[in-house]
Amino acid sequence: MGDAVMTGQPLLQVNGVETYYGNIRALAGIDVAVNKGEIVSLIGANGAGKSTLMMTICGSPQARKGSVVFEGREITRMPTHEIARLRIAQSPEGRRIFPRMTVMENLQMGAGLDNLKYFAEDVEKIFTLFPRLKERHAQRGGTLSGGEQQMLSIGRALMARPKLLLLDEPSLGLAPLIVKGIFEAIRKLNELEGLTVFLVEQNAFAALRLSHRAYVMVNGKVTMSGSGKELLANPEVRAAYLEGGRH
Numbered sequence: 001m002g003d004a005v006m007t008g009q010p011l012l013q014v015n016g017v018e019t020y021y022g023n024i025r026a027l028a029g030i031d032v033a034v035n036k037g038e039i040v041s042l043i044g045a046n047g048a049g050k051s052t053l054m055m056t057i058c059g060s061p062q063a064r065k066g067s068v069v070f071e072g073r074e075i076t077r078m079p080t081h082e083i084a085r086l087r088i089a090q091s092p093e094g095r096r097i098f099p100r101m102t103v104m105e106n107l108q109m110g111a112g113l114d115n116l117k118y119f120a121e122d123v124e125k126i127f128t129l130f131p132r133l134k135e136r137h138a139q140r141g142g143t144l145s146g147g148e149q150q151m152l153s154i155g156r157a158l159m160a161r162p163k164l165l166l167l168d169e170p171s172l173g174l175a176p177l178i179v180k181g182i183f184e185a186i187r188k189l190n191e192l193e194g195l196t197v198f199l200v201e202q203n204a205f206a207a208l209r210l211s212h213r214a215y216v217m218v219n220g221k222v223t224m225s226g227s228g229k230e231l232l233a234n235p236e237v238r239a240a241y242l243e244g245g246r247h
């Protein structure tokens with residue numbers, strides 16, 4: 001892990017993307033690529049534009065300039081539900097599970113109608129990955145711990161059988177040991193199933209250790225990129241994002 005893997009085909013390409021909220025430009029010309037089989041992370045401080053990029057990939061808000069290309073096909077102006085059907089699944093910032101539904105019902109929501117025939121098989125896989133969810137399968141989402149809600153949010157996204165999994169700050173607000181478990185699960189999904197992952201994180205240390213490649217975002221622009229290892233060793237990255245972090 002940590003070494004650049006450049007052999008995969010490009011799965012996602014973000015080219016010169018600019019996204020606005022009203023007159024405010026949140027993304028100022030972003031170029032990012034994710035190849036098949038990679039874990040790529042995007043690190044940056046609060047307010048840098050990380051979530052905006054993730055949401056722009058999903059079509060809401062849409063890019064005002066530039067293009068988003070998935071499997072060679074432009075999706076920049078495609079409606080969000082059509083983008084989801086291309087098997088781009090997202091675990092959004094703040095998890096957004098359905099609090100009044102049980103764990104099983106949340107997983108059902110993720111599967112959608114297309115994947116119901118795989119339901120039992122896919123649920124079993126998710127329960128193997130996150131045994132805590134199996135123990136809690138009949139419990140309502142809102143009564144789970146933060147870590148369990150994050151597992152459920154990832155599990156729900158996996159039920160869509162994604163080709164590309166987008167994760168927005170899975171470590172947010174969780175204790176280090178829980179974060180470790182969640183990142184280990186992401187690593188397993190990538191290593192054992194070849195799942196392609198685009199990960200947004202403020203926890204630069206954990207993200208860079210896990211990722212083949214990474215981008216650093218500052219004020220709506222990518223300022224640096226490289227392998228996870230390179231960025232972990234980079235003095236500027238260390239000073240800005242890793243000082244005081246866990247080593």
Ligand SMILES: Nc1ncnc2c1ncn2[C@@H]1O[C@H](COP(=O)(O)OP(=O)(O)O)[C@@H](O)[C@H]1O
Nearest residue numbers: 021024026044045046047048049050051052053
């Ligand atoms: N719905 C919104 N309306 C207006 N401005 C927004 C909205 N969402 C985010 N922003 C602004 O866009 C910028 C990027 O935000 P965001 O993508 O959430 O950053 P990050 O995820 O890196 O913390 C910030 O300046 C933020 O205040």
Ligand SMILES: [Mg+2]
Nearest residue numbers: 050051052093
């Ligand atoms: Mg965010």
